[in-house]
Amino acid sequence: MESTFAVIAEPNRRAILSLLAASERSVGEIEHALGMPQPSVSKHLRVLRDAGFVEARVDAQRRLYRIRPEPLLELEAWLAPFRRFWAGHVDALEQRLDRMEPERTDDQP
């Protein structure tokens, strides 16, 4: 899993990142919040950690994960040259946001 872009191609990993955008969480909290099996969470966290998207802090037998901005800045940087295509159409962004299907960052009903 080399590139920043490949890492966020995976929907579960994006969900994890979006969840951590709010605040740091333990593996168990992520597991329960996203309703995915624990080994899956750990594996995705491993990929995210290796790519520098997150870092872990030890709290007793738990690991608390939190965002690290660097790789996201790379995304931001890659995106920059395209901004001119929608500069001026500021509301296009809002319209798009409205129509977007929301990423799951929560428990399912």
Add this chain to the structure above:
Amino acid sequence: MESTFAVIAEPNRRAILSLLAASERSVGEIEHALGMPQPSVSKHLRVLRDAGFVEARVDAQRRLYRIRPEPLLELEAWLAPFRRFWAGHVDALEQRLDRMEPERTDDQP
């Protein structure tokens, strides 16, 4: 190839997009500029077109491809909640840009 994110996970497709960011190009121009086989270019363009990243204009027997901003706006939107992690550290972005390995948008020597 469902998601916007999966589409740009592929380095050649990012190279094509970056090339088109400058101006519209024919398939042959892309092929020659990036040094990749024509069927490969066509196939990637197909994926990009299906995902709405580009559109084609017919010019005699050539197709001229150009950027469409919508999917990139989705990226931009997804990124938005993370901006707070580097807001204020504006120079972090520039440092990152400096250290980034450049995407190939040109002929190789």
Add this chain to the structure above:
DNA sequence: TGAGTATATAACAAATAACGTATATGCGCG
């Protein structure tokens, strides 16, 4: 109309990544 150029698609092989299950490590507490 026939040759040539530009682009698209088909078909197959190879590589990669994701998931599930089972198991290992690590820490704290009785």
Add this chain to the structure above:
DNA sequence: CGCGCATATACGTTATTTGTTATATACTCA
């Protein structure tokens, strides 16, 4: 020390994707 909880890893399977080669379609111009 040994049990239990929290997290990590190994392994086998399956599915998806990419590159490659060959061929099809489409348009232009002599």
